[in-house]
Amino acid sequence: MIPFDVLASDPDSHARAGEFVTSHGKVETPVFMPVGTHGAVKAVTPDEVRQCGAQIILGNTYHLYLRPGLDIIESAGGLHRFMGWDQSLLTDSGGFQVFSLADLNEITEDGVVFQSHLDGSRHQFSPAHSMRIQRILGSDIMMAFDECAPYPAEKQYAAEAMRRTHHWAELSLEYVQKNGPLYGYDQNVFGIVQGGTYEDLRHVSAEYLSRLEFDGYAIGGVAVGEPKKDLRRTTELTASLLPEDQPRYLMGVGKPVDIVESIAAGVDMFDCVIPTRNARNGLVYTWHGKRPIRNAAYADDQTPIDEQCDCYTCRRFSRAYIRHLLNMNEILGHRLATLHNLHFFLKLTRRARESILAGQFSAWKNEFIRTYAED
Numbered sequence: 459m460i461p462f463d464v465l466a467s468d469p470d471s472h473a474r475a476g477e478f479v480t481s482h483g484k485v486e487t488p489v490f491m492p493v494g495t496h497g498a499v500k501a502v503t504p505d506e507v508r509q510c511g512a513q514i515i516l517g518n519t520y521h522l523y524l525r526p527g528l529d530i531i532e533s534a535g536g537l538h539r540f541m542g543w544d545q546s547l548l549t550d551s552g553g554f555q556v557f558s559l560a561d562l563n564e565i566t567e568d569g570v571v572f573q574s575h576l577d578g579s580r581h582q583f584s585p586a587h588s589m590r591i592q593r594i595l596g597s598d599i600m601m602a603f604d605e606c607a608p609y610p611a612e613k614q615y616a617a618e619a620m621r622r623t624h625h626w627a628e629l630s631l632e633y634v635q636k637n638g639p640l641y642g643y644d645q646n647v648f649g650i651v652q653g654g655t656y657e658d659l660r661h662v663s664a665e666y667l668s669r670l671e672f673d674g675y676a677i678g679g680v681a682v683g684e685p686k687k688d689l690r691r692t693t694e695l696t697a698s699l700l701p702e703d704q705p706r707y708l709m710g711v712g713k714p715v716d717i718v719e720s721i722a723a724g725v726d727m728f729d730c731v732i733p734t735r736n737a738r739n740g741l742v743y744t745w746h747g748k749r750p751i752r753n754a755a756y757a758d759d760q761t762p763i764d765e766q767c768d769c770y771t772c773r774r775f776s777r778a779y780i781r782h783l784l785n786m787n788e789i790l791g792h793r794l795a796t797l798h799n800l801h802f803f804l805k806l807t808r809r810a811r812e813s814i815l816a817g818q819f820s821a822w823k824n825e826f827i828r829t830y831a832e833d
């Protein structure tokens with residue numbers, strides 16, 4: 459089991475500050491994980507991602523399996539070496555993409571048959587396939603293969619998907635236990651709780667998976683289009699049902715206030731594409747909310763994106779300049795906006811952590827929500 463130390467807990471909520479160590483370094487929680495779908499955090503180099511404060515990033519199994527393919531990544535010695543990232547790496551199971559991007563042909567007890575969203579070619583993912591791919595990618599944290607039911611889902615379907623997820627969780631662990639790590643360092647496995655928005659299913663799922671020997675647990679099946687109140691309720695409930703002494707990861711969340719509220723619910727790890735995707739679309743984050751930087755209002759605004767930010771972009775460049783670059787579709791505009799947004803999200807979880815360690819999380823959270831003034 460991955461040693462996870464809880465260093466401090468907030469007396470007024472379930473927030474905690476902790477740390478765990480993988481073979482590629484220490485991860486201090488709460489932590490935000492930038493997403494590197496194709497083996498790159500879009501527009502920035504690994505060194506820049508590290509300088510923004512990242513200790514762990516995420517790679518996507520489904521995309522990397524399709525392109526460039528496993529042979530090339532294995533011959534590089536794994537994804538860390540292929541992409542030049544020497545810190546911790548988490549890979550998803552591919553399940554979410556198979557269910558959301560690919561054309562599904564068949565779901566059976568054994569796995570899923572699907573057609574690639576790229577060229578229609580036919581593939582099969584089973585728990586063993588998914589873990590084999592992640593073993594070759596060489597991630598420090600692998601995710602068990604799961605089925606994420608869509609929202610909305612009838613209860614009967616959500617229950618079937620959950621039951622398959624439990625069966626697949628056992629098969630995923632079995633594969634990992636039979637096949638040691640490929641590159642000589644430990645690979646941990648997290649289980650994924652499902653159950654849709656149904657509280658009784660979440661109870662069943664959390665209890666079932668907690669009995670298996672996972673290194674940590676993820677809350678899956680949230681941020682899939684459900685109303686905000688369901689996202690919060692499901693996150694709070696599921697986090698409260700998971701083991702205290704293991705990391706809890708909320709998949710695909712999210713917006714700054716959702717992250718902060720979920721930290722209060724006891725979540726330790728987050729990933730989301732929004733800082734990088736929104737940067738390229740001209741939405742930049744500040745402690746007073748996000749700004750559509752391409753708007754005419756910023757055409758002659760010579761101040762930085764955020765006066766309080768000490769990132770490379772804010773130290774050197776104005777809103778007017780970033781706006782101009784983005785409107786000209788200059789690559790540098792994408793790079794500078796991405797650097798700033800990553801810096802903001804990483805600073806957000808860092809500040810949450812510091813406030814928990816200082817025993818001031820609730821005051822910090824209230825002040826953040828008041829000044830950020832968006833949901």
Ligand SMILES: [Zn+2]
Binds near residue numbers: 773
């Ligand atoms: Zn900045």
